Amino acid sequence: xxxxxxxxxxxxxDVTDGxxxxxxSQEDTRGSLERDERTDQERLESVVxxxxxxxxxxxxxxxxxxxxxxxxxxxxxSDDEIADxxxxxxxxxxxxxxxxxxxxxxxxxxxxxAAIRDxxxxxxxxxxxxxxxxxxxRRYRRVAEADDQSRTAxxxxxxxxxxxxxxxxxxxxxxSDLREDGLEDATEGMETDVEF
Numbered sequence: 001x002x003x004x005x006x007x008x009x010x011x012x013x014d015v016t017d018g019x020x021x022x023x024x025s026q027e028d029t030r031g032s033l034e035r036d037e038r039t040d041q042e043r044l045e046s047v048v049x050x051x052x053x054x055x056x057x058x059x060x061x062x063x064x065x066x067x068x069x070x071x072x073x074x075x076x077x078s079d080d081e082i083a084d085x086x087x088x089x090x091x092x093x094x095x096x097x098x099x100x101x102x103x104x105x106x107x108x109x110x111x112x113x114a115a116i117r118d119x120x121x122x123x124x125x126x127x128x129x130x131x132x133x134x135x136x137x138r139r140y141r142r143v144a145e146a147d148d149q150s151r152t153a154x155x156x157x158x159x160x161x162x163x164x165x166x167x168x169x170x171x172x173x174x175x176s177d178l179r180e181d182g183l184e185d186a187t188e189g190m191e192t193d194v195e196f
Contacts, residue, residue, distance in 0.1 A: 040164050044070060047160045048100070055149065057099040060092055069096045073104070074165040098142050101150035101158045107143045117144040 038046070044067045051057070061069070065086055072082045079097070083090040097103070108116075111130055116137070119126060123134040123141075130137065150158050 043160065043164045047157055051100060051157055055099065059096050059099060060088065061096050066096055066100060069093060070100055070102060070161055071165060073097060073102045098146035101146055102161065103143055103146050103150070108140050111140050113140065113144045113147060116140045117148065
């Protein structure tokens with residue numbers, strides 16, 4: 001050993017309290033799409049609670065109902081369908097989605113949100129310019145606000161919803177595909193034109 005190597009060895013043994021070797025135990029774990037030990041429900045509850053605290057949004061919906069809104073949004077269900085399921089007004093569902101940063105591309109498909117966001121004119125002026133109702137302009141502004149909040153938070157809440165709800169859907173689809181492939185392999189070459 002040269003002097004530098006010897007010096008490094010001495011430093012190493014000093015730092016490791018005289019141990020000649022340092023090893024980290026490893027455990028064999030099975031692969032998974034999800035590394036978080038919490039259940040999907042617990043993760044969703046955590047996201048909703050964090051968002052409530054950070055944004056102090058007001059909604060007549062309880063946390064469990066907000067989770068239902070998120071799940072239904074990822075199931076591509078409309079605000080009307082979600083409102084019917086929860087027995088609430090459709091506006092409450094829209095506001096809940098915006099509070100949760102769950103903006104759909106159809107929420108503002110007729111306007112440029114950046115243009116609405118930066119405009120200081122009142123609702124009536126913008127409504128006349130875009131040829132829509134003032135309610136529609138207020139809706140667009142709410143979508144723009146939710147979009148801004150999400151972007152300011154680096155989309156972390158939306159990403160967490162994506163992680164929980166999209167991964168769950170992906171896992172379910174993969175398991176279904178695996179079952180179908182297994183059945184297909186098992187029946188390959190079998191006569192299927194059977195008369196009874």
